[in-house]
Amino acid sequence: MNKFKFQSGTKVFCGSNCLFENKNEIIKLGKKAFIVTGKASGHKSGALSDIINILNEAEIKFEIFDKIENNPSLHNVKDGGTSCRMSGADFIIGIGGGSPLDAAKAIAILAVNDIEPIQLLKNEFTIKPLPIAAIPTTAGTGSEVTAASILTIPEYETKMSFVHEDVFPKVAFLDAKYTESMKRDIAVNTAIDAMSHAIEGYLNRTASPMSDIFALESLNIFGTCLENLCEERFDYDTREKLLYASMLAGLTIAQTGTTIAHGMGYSLTYFKDIPHGKANGLLLPEYLRYNYQVAQDRVESVLKALKLISIDEFEKTMRRLISNDINFSQEELKKYSSLAMKQKSTLKNLRTVTEEDMYKILDKSLRS
Incomplete structure (x- = not known):
């Protein structure tokens, strides 16, 4: 071990x-x-x-x-x-x-x-x-x-x-x-943030057998809640599951930290006022595709835990929950790529990342 x-x-x-x-x-x-x-x-x-x-x-x-x-x-x-x-x-x-x-x-x-x-x-x-x-x-x-x-x-x-x-x-x-006073968008965006914690903690150079237990259990619970989130069924049982899954994801990143999805998302929040969880959600599909090349088994474990069959299905689910209605220029994305490279979390990504890689993820996520 x-x-x-x-x-x-x-x-x-x-x-x-x-x-x-x-x-x-x-x-x-x-x-x-x-x-x-x-x-x-x-x-x-x-x-x-x-x-x-x-x-x-x-x-x-x-x-x-x-x-x-x-x-x-x-x-x-x-x-x-x-x-x-x-x-x-x-x-x-x-x-x-x-x-x-x-x-x-x-x-x-x-x-x-x-x-x-x-x-x-x-x-x-x-x-x-x-x-x-x-x-x-x-x-x-x-x-x-x-x-x-x-x-x-x-x-x-x-x-x-x-x-x-x-x-x-x-x-x-x-x-x-x-959590019952949360409006729909806040409930969705914060849930995506927590799911991102579990995913990034699992696809992380510092992941351990212990952190993996919390990450996968968190993702399994999110998998049972995704359809209710998409259909805006915020019953008490779903809220309780989401709160517990968020805590498990917090325990995960308390051990591992996050990776490039958070690092890139910070610029979307800082410069465009996009809520943090939504920013992560816009980037997660391309983030998974990027890491799939070096961590196929782990990415597939993420999808399995979420009860999804492919990254394409994951992307469709994200698009049911959030949408991008903001335009980005190439210059903006280049700046965001540069800023993300300065984040300590970038070093924890399973696949070694370059500024050009970061730009491509942002471009495919936000300008396609």
Whole structure:
């Protein structure tokens, strides 16, 4: 057996009413909470009011920072870190999709370390971050079980991540009721993002027998949900499956990281405001074709897990879920290719990639 490492620092509770049934896990984290969320997700999902009830009942003070942007920037998390430090909070509760949960990790560090946010990218901090509890309201990022935080870096014209074991959330609560407020497009886009995590974690140079277990189980569950996603049947059972599959995919990339699909997709989000999951979905068919030449067995295992017979059928399924209505020039795609080559995740792709390869994938995906 190949040598490998497996690490997950998060205690996970899944199921209906798991937050209230395990509220002591929140209470024991500290004496004052700093709640990190977006303008809408925490409120609409009901998760914010539930956590407030728990904190009030336990007489734990709290402050709410509901200013997290979609694709949070360094400036955004700096503001959050300053507010958290001034609040005197000793633990953080992240509520929302990937943006609030990723931001919570950065804020947990900046609240106790007097550093500029750009230093996060090099893990240049000395004081352990504040403990984090995570409550996802989308079934997409799996951030509740990873040690990664993805932030927008305007100076670099892209998104970049930092990874540190100390920002694994201490505890996460996965209750599908908190995903019921998602609109159709958000539900679809976040599901595709999570599926992309499982695929990229499986088609990854650092994949291990352990990470493969989580990746394939995640993809098997997605395979049972694809038709419901296409037909917009968002019943509670489907939402519960998607949330669980997203968590499994998060456990996968917590070990492996992602590959070129994410690296290329970041530019679509940064420059064209295409939602992250949708950006990945537009690229995944050509991504699979590209890797098929060196990893036929693995690509076919992905398709089998998804209950699909070919990459062509996979592409048809993606096109039922999302469509590309934006025009791209050759110059734009060349720039995106160059930026993607600078992503650390590019080195993890199973097939060694060149900038020309990247351009061809983008061109076939977006201009065909």
